[in-house]
Amino acid sequence: MKQEFTISLFSENHIGILNQITIILTRRQINIESITASESAVKGVHLLTLVVKTTPDMVRKIARQMEKLVEVLKVFVHTSDEIIYQEIALYKVTTKGLMSGNVIDHIVRTHYARILEVSPEYIVIEKTGHKTEITELLAQLEPYGLLQFVRSGRVAITRQVKELVSYLRELDEAHRVKPEEVETYNRN
Amino acid sequence: MTEQERHEETARANGHEHITGAEALLKCLIAEGVDTIFGYPGGAIMPVYDKLLDYVDKLRHILTRHEQGAAHAAQAYAMVTGKPGICFTTSGPGATNLVTGIANAYLDSVPVIFITAQVVSGLIGTDAFQETDILGVSMPVTKWNCQVKRSQELPDAVAKAFYIATTGRPGPVLIDITKDAQIEKLYFKYKQCNYLRSYNPHIPLNTRAIESASIMINHAERPLILAGHGILISGAVNELREFAEKTGIPVAVTLLGLSCFPTGHRLYTGFLGMHGNYGPNLLTNEADLIIAIGMRFDDRVTGNLKKYAKKARIIHIEIDEAEINKNVQVDLEIHNDAREVLQHLIPLVKQKSYESWIREFRICDKTEYEKVIKQETRPESGDIRMGEVVREVSELTGGKAIIVTDVGQNQMSAARYFKFTEPYTLVTSGGMGTMGFGLPASVGAKTGKPEKQVVAFIGDGGFQMTIQELGTILHYNIPVKLIILNNGFLGMVRQWQDMFFKKRYASTELVNPDFVTVAQGFRIPAKKVEKREDLKGSLAGMLEAEGPYLLEISVEKEGNVLPMVEPGASVSEVTLNYKS
Numbered sequence: 001m002k003q004e005f006t007i008s009l010f011s012e013n014h015i016g017i018l019n020q021i022t023i024i025l026t027r028r029q030i031n032i033e034s035i036t037a038s039e040s041a042v043k044g045v046h047l048l049t050l051v052v053k054t055t056p057d058m059v060r061k062i063a064r065q066m067e068k069l070v071e072v073l074k075v076f077v078h079t080s081d082e083i084i085y086q087e088i089a090l091y092k093v094t095t096k097g098l099m100s101g102n103v104i105d106h107i108v109r110t111h112y113a114r115i116l117e118v119s120p121e122y123i124v125i126e127k128t129g130h131k132t133e134i135t136e137l138l139a140q141l142e143p144y145g146l147l148q149f150v151r152s153g154r155v156a157i158t159r160q161v162k163e164l165v166s167y168l169r170e171l172d173e174a175h176r177v178k179p180e181e182v183e184t185y186n187r188n
Numbered sequence: 189m190t191e192q193e194r195h196e197e198t199a200r201a202n203g204h205e206h207i208t209g210a211e212a213l214l215k216c217l218i219a220e221g222v223d224t225i226f227g228y229p230g231g232a233i234m235p236v237y238d239k240l241l242d243y244v245d246k247l248r249h250i251l252t253r254h255e256q257g258a259a260h261a262a263q264a265y266a267m268v269t270g271k272p273g274i275c276f277t278t279s280g281p282g283a284t285n286l287v288t289g290i291a292n293a294y295l296d297s298v299p300v301i302f303i304t305a306q307v308v309s310g311l312i313g314t315d316a317f318q319e320t321d322i323l324g325v326s327m328p329v330t331k332w333n334c335q336v337k338r339s340q341e342l343p344d345a346v347a348k349a350f351y352i353a354t355t356g357r358p359g360p361v362l363i364d365i366t367k368d369a370q371i372e373k374l375y376f377k378y379k380q381c382n383y384l385r386s387y388n389p390h391i392p393l394n395t396r397a398i399e400s401a402s403i404m405i406n407h408a409e410r411p412l413i414l415a416g417h418g419i420l421i422s423g424a425v426n427e428l429r430e431f432a433e434k435t436g437i438p439v440a441v442t443l444l445g446l447s448c449f450p451t452g453h454r455l456y457t458g459f460l461g462m463h464g465n466y467g468p469n470l471l472t473n474e475a476d477l478i479i480a481i482g483m484r485f486d487d488r489v490t491g492n493l494k495k496y497a498k499k500a501r502i503i504h505i506e507i508d509e510a511e512i513n514k515n516v517q518v519d520l521e522i523h524n525d526a527r528e529v530l531q532h533l534i535p536l537v538k539q540k541s542y543e544s545w546i547r548e549f550r551i552c553d554k555t556e557y558e559k560v561i562k563q564e565t566r567p568e569s570g571d572i573r574m575g576e577v578v579r580e581v582s583e584l585t586g587g588k589a590i591i592v593t594d595v596g597q598n599q600m601s602a603a604r605y606f607k608f609t610e611p612y613t614l615v616t617s618g619g620m621g622t623m624g625f626g627l628p629a630s631v632g633a634k635t636g637k638p639e640k641q642v643v644a645f646i647g648d649g650g651f652q653m654t655i656q657e658l659g660t661i662l663h664y665n666i667p668v669k670l671i672i673l674n675n676g677f678l679g680m681v682r683q684w685q686d687m688f689f690k691k692r693y694a695s696t697e698l699v700n701p702d703f704v705t706v707a708q709g710f711r712i713p714a715k716k717v718e719k720r721e722d723l724k725g726s727l728a729g730m731l732e733a734e735g736p737y738l739l740e741i742s743v744e745k746e747g748n749v750l751p752m753v754e755p756g757a758s759v760s761e762v763t764l765n766y767k768s
Contacts, residue, residue, distance in 0.1 A: 012386050015335075016323060023328050064510040070332040070352055073386045168385065 004033070005059045006078045006085065006156050007066070009048040010040060014071040021048065024065050030054050034087070034153035042168065045073060051154050073168070078158060085156035089134040089149065090116070091125045097145035098123055111137045122147055199375030209339030210235040210370040213303070214243050216346040219378045222274050224265060224635060225249045226258040230278025231318060233305030235370035237276075250635060250664060253656035255282050257628035259289020260654070263298045263360075264615045264632030268590060268640075270423075272299040272353050273632065279305045280318030283364075284325060288622055291329040293360040295619025296444060297417060299353035301346075302326075302362040309337040309366040322364050331359030339372040347381035356389030357508040358421060390525075391507075397522045398529060401479075401503050402536035404520065408477035410545050411437045412468070412500075414460065414489075417444035417618075418482015418507065424527035425611045428481070429453075431530050436541035438549055440468030442483050444618040447608040451587070457549045461489045462753045463600040466560075466762055467552030469753060472497050473760040474548070481505045482526040485515040486619065495758035505529045559764045560750050565605055571744035572720055574601035574645075574673050580727050581643055581671070582606045589641040590615065590633050594626030594650035596680035598673045600749045602645040613640075624653030630668040631660050641669065641731065648674040648700050658710040661736045669730050670712075672703050672740040675747065683748045687766060688755075707738040714738040 011017045018037060025032060033051040040047035052059065059077050067075040095118065098104045104123070108115060113127040127137050134151055200206075207215070213236060217225070225247055229237040240249055252258040255277045262273030273293075277286055283304040293300045306312065307319045323333050332352045336345050342365065349361045405411060419428050425448055432439050432449070438457045439449050443464075449456055458465025460472070469491075472478070478500045483489070490496045493515060504511075504518040505526055512521045522529055564575030578601050581589070587609035593599040593616045608614060615633050617625040630644035651672055661668060682696040707714035717726045717739060730737045751762045 016327065016333075019324065020327055027328075061510070061514055064512075064514075068508065068510045070384070070387045 002053050002055055004051060004053050004080055006080065006083055006154060007048075007050040007052065007059070007063060008076040008078070008156060008158070009050065009066055010042075010073040010075075011046050011048065011069075012071040012073065013039075013044055013046050017046070017069070017071050018048070020069050020071075021050070021066060024062055025052070028058065028062065030058070030062065036153035036155055045168075049154055049156055076158060078156070082160075083156040083158050085130070085154050086128050087131055087134060087152050087154050088126065088128045089137070089151040091127070091138065091141050091146065092122050092148035093125065093141050094145035094147060095119065095121055095123050097143075103144075107137070107140055111140070113137060196375060199377065202377075204375040204377050206373055207376050208235065208239070208370065209336075209342050209365065209372055209374060210239040211242075212339060212342050212374055212376045213346065213365070213370070214239055214247060215376060216343055216378055217274060218243070218246050220346070220350050220380070221271065223248060225274045225276055226252055226261045226265070226632065227276030228252060228255050228258055228278070228282060229276075230280075230282045230305070232279035232307055232367045233276060233282070233303075233370070235367065236303075236305070236365075249276075250631070250660065252628060252631070253659040254654065255285035256289050256624070257631070257654055257657045257660065259286045259300070259302070260292065260622075260625050260628035261632030261635070261657075261660075262300045263289065263293045263296075264592065264629035265636040266293075266298050266300055267615050268612055268633045269636040270612070272301050272350065272358075275300060275302050277302075277304050278318065279307055279322070280320045282318075283322040284320055287325060287329065288620075290326055290360050290362065292617055292620040292622045292625065294329045294331065296617065297358050297421060298360070299358040300360040301349050301353055302330075302360060304362060304364050305370070306335065306364045306366045308368045310368075312366070322362065326362050329360070330362050333362040333364070335364040335366070336369050337366050339369045339374040342369065342374070343376065343378045344381070347379060348384065351381035351384070352387065356387075389507075391523055393524055393528055393532060394522055395532065397520060398532050399536060400520055401522060402533060404477060404501060404503060405435060405437070405479065405533075406538045406540075408437075410475050410542070411435070411477040411479060412457075412472065412475040413437050413439045414442065414478060414480045414483055415439055415445045415448055416442040416481065416483025418505075418526045419445060419448040420611060422482065422507070422525050422527040424482070424530050425449075427527055427530035427534065431534050431537070434534060434539055435537050436539075437479070438542070438546055440465075440472075442486070442489055442618075443603055443616065444614075445483060446603055447611050447613045450609050451607045452609065455546070458553075459603055461486075462491070463604065463749050463751065464753075465553070465604070466556035466751050466764065467549040469751070469759040469762050470552055471548060473499065473758065475500045478502045479505070480518075481530070482507070484508075484511045487515070490515060491753045491757055491759040491761075495760070556751065556764070561605075564601075571747075572717070572723060572741060573747060574598060574743050574749075575605045577671065577673060577723065577727070577741055577743070578602050578605035578645065580724055581731075584724075584727055584731055585641055585643065589613065589643045590637060592616070592626055592630040592633050592642060592644040592668075594644075594646040595621045595623045596647050596650065596678070597675075597683065597747070597749050598626075598645045598647040598650070598679070600680075601673070604749075623647075623650040626650055627654045627670070628657045628660075630670065631657055631666055634666050634668045635664075643669045643671065643731075645671050645673060647679060648672055648676065648698060648703070649678040651703070652700075655706070658707065658712060661712060662710045665735055667733075667735050667737075669733070670736070670738040671730075672738065673743050674700065674703065674740055675743050675745050676700060677745060679747070680749070682746065686746065686748065687752075703738065703740040712736045712738050714740065716740045716742070718742045
C-alpha cells in the first residue's frame with residue numbers, strides 16, 4: 001500500500017547532493033510530492049525535506065541508499081503522524097473583489113491567515129498550515145479574483161527526542177584525529 | 189594580510205614545497221603507495237603528463253589504446269593486487285569513454301581512482317572544446333566524485349578519494365581537475381584521510397546479532413554458506429575456511445566469490461546462479477539455514493525471488509546496509525565487515541558435520557557430471573568444446589593461473605570448469621556483464637601480478653570490442669596468454685535465441701577476421717587450433733611461451749552453456765538437458 005512519507009535528510013553542504021538524491025528516486029520512478037532544502041540548525045549541515053508517496057518497503061530501501069551516499073549524514077523517514085509539519089502559501093487577490101464582498105475580515109480570521117500587503121490593486125495574504133487547509137482557503141478566495149498563488153514544500157519537525165546535534169557530537173568524539181598522525185605523509 | 193597570504197606565510201615557514209597542482213597530484217599518489225597508472229593523455233591533462241616524465245622512476249604509466257581499456261585495466265589491477273587502481277584521462281571524450289569502465293567497477297565494488305582533466309575553470313559551463321559535465325555523467329556510477337578548481341584543494345580531494353574508494357564497500361571515485369588547477373602553484377602538504385563525519389565505514393561489531401547467528405547455526409540441520417566477493421574484499425579467505433571446517437557447513441560461491449574457497453575442498457559445492465552448478469542451486473531450496481556472507485542476492489543468483497529459499501532462515505552478513513533486505517527478506521542482518529564477523533563467530537559455533545546433507549550435494553554433482561560436465565569437458569567426438577579448453581588450461585596450470593574472462597559463454601565456461609585453488613585469481617565482469625572487458629583486464633592483471641601466469645578466455649565477439657588493446661600488449665610486451673574461443677557467434681545471445689526466441693538468430697552470427705593474422709599484425713605470436721588432437725599441445729606451447737601469445741580455438745558453433753536457471757524460473761528448476 002502506498003502512503004505518504006516525509007524524508008528528512010541531513011547532508012554536508014556539497015555541490016551536487018540534491019542531484020544524487022533525485023537520481024535514487026528517478027531510478028525507481030518515484031515522484032517527489034514536495035521538496036524543501038535549506039541550512040539546518042547546525043552550521044554547515046543542510047537539511048532536505050522530501051515528501052514521497054510509496055510503499056513502506058520501498059521507502060526503507062531508498063532511505064538506505066540515500067544514507068549510503070558519502071556526503072549524507074543521516075536520513076530519517078517519518079509517517080505523517082510522527083511529525084509536526086507545515087507548508088506556507090501566498091495568495092494575491094484583487095482588492096476590488098475582496099473589498100466588495102466585505103468578507104476579507106471573516107476569511108482571514110477563520111483561516112488564521114495574515115494580510116501582508118494591501119494596495120489599490122491587490123491584497124497579499126499569507127497562510128501556513130497543512131496542504132488541505134491551504135487548498136481550502138484557495139477555494140474560498142478564488143471567486144474574488146485570484147491573481148497569483150504559490151505554496152512551499154513541507155517543513156517538518158520530528159517528535160523524537162534524539163537530535164542530529166547529539167548524533168554528530170558522538171561521531172566527532174569517536175573519531176577525533178590524533179595530532180601525531182598528521183605530519184606522517186609529507187616527506188615523500 | 190589576507191587569510192590566504194597568512195596561510196602561505198605559514199606554509200613557507202614550515203618548509204612546504206611550492207609546486208604545481210600537477211606535481212602535487214603525483215606526489216599525493218606516491219604518498220598513497222601508487223606505482224602504476226593506466227591512462228591516455230589529451231589537451232586538458234597535459235600538465236600532469238608533462239610532470240609524469242619527471243617521476244618515471246616512481247610512477248609507471250601504461251598507455252592503453254582507448255580510455256575504456258585504461259579503466260578496465262585499472263580495475264583488473266585492483267582486483268589482483270588489492271590496491272586501488274589508478275586511471276588518468278583527459279576531459280570531454282576522454283572522460284566519457286571511461287563511463288562503461290567506471291560503471292563496471294561500481295557494480296563489482298572495485299576501488300579505482302579515476303582522475304579526469306577538465307577545461308580551464310573560466311570556461312566551465314560554456315560548452316568549451318572538449319568540455320563535458322563528467323561529474324554529472326559519472327554521478328550515478330561512482331561512489332563519490334568531486335571537482336578541483338584550485339590547486340590547494342587537490343591534496344585533500346585525493347586523500348578523501350583514496351579513503352572513500354578503499355574503505356567500507358569499495359568502489360570507484362572520480363576527481364575532475366581543471367587545467368588551471370594543474371598549473372597553479374601551491375604549498376604542498378599531504379595528509380591521509382581517515383575520517384569523514386558523514387561517512388562511517390567502520391561499523392561497531394554487532395556482537396548480539398553474531399551471538400544470535402551462532403545459535404541459529406548451531407541448531408541448523410541443513411545449513412548452507414553462500415560466499416561472495418565480500419570474502420575476498422575483506423580478506424576473510426582463511427576465516428571462511430576455518431568457519432566452514434569447524435561447523436562442517438557446505439560452501440557455495442557467487443561468480444565474483446569464485447577463488448575465495450578452494451574448489452577441491454570437501455565442503456565446496458560449486459558456484460551459484462543462472463549457469464552455476466546443479467547442487468548449490470537446487471539445494472538452496474532445501475536448506476533450512478542460509479548464511480550469506482559478502483554477497484548481494486543478485487537476480488542472476490536468486491532466480492525467481494518468490495520461490496527462493498523458502499524453507500530457509502537467512503542470515504545476511506553484509507557491509508553495505510542498502511543491500512540488506514533489498515532483494516531477499518532476511519531473518520537476521522549483520523551489518524558489519526565479513527572478516528570481523530567471522531573472527532568473532534568462529535569461537536561461538538560448535539564443531540559439527542553434516543554427512544547426509546553433503547551427500548545430497550555429491551549426488552547432484554554426479555547427476556551434473558553425467559548429464560553436462562562429461563560431454564562438455566571430455567567429449568570424444570565432434571567439435572572442440574569451451575569446457576574442455578578450460579579443463580585443459582586448469583590442468584596444465586594446476587589451477588594456479590590468474591583467469592581473466594570476457595562476458596558470455598566464454599565467461600561461464602571458465603567460471604564453471606576452472607579449478608581455482610588460490611584466492612584473487614579470477615578477474616571477470618560480474619554485475620555489468622561488460623563485453624570487451626577481458627582483453628584490457630588481462631593487461632591490468634598481468635601488470636599487477638607479473639609473476640603469475642595470466643590466461644584470458646575471450647569470445648570472438650567481445651574480443652573485437654576492445655581489440656585495439658593488442659597495441660598495449662605489443663607496446664609494453666605484456667606476456668598475457670589470450671585464448672579466443674571462436675564459435676563465430678555472439679554465443680550467449682545466440683543461446684537465448686535458441687532457447688527462448690524460436691532459434692531466430694537475429695544479428696548474432698559474425699563474419700570474423702583472421703584473428704591469427706590480426707595478432708601477427710601486432711607482432712604477437714599466434715596460432716589457430718581446429719582439431720582436438722592439437723589442443724593440448726598448443727595450449728602447453730602457449731603457456732610456455734615467454735612473451736604474449738594468442739591462441740584462436742575454433743569451438744562448437746552452436747554449443748549451449750548448461751545447466752541453466754531459465755529467466756523467471758526458481759533455482760530449483762534447473763534445466764540440465766536442452767535439445768533444440
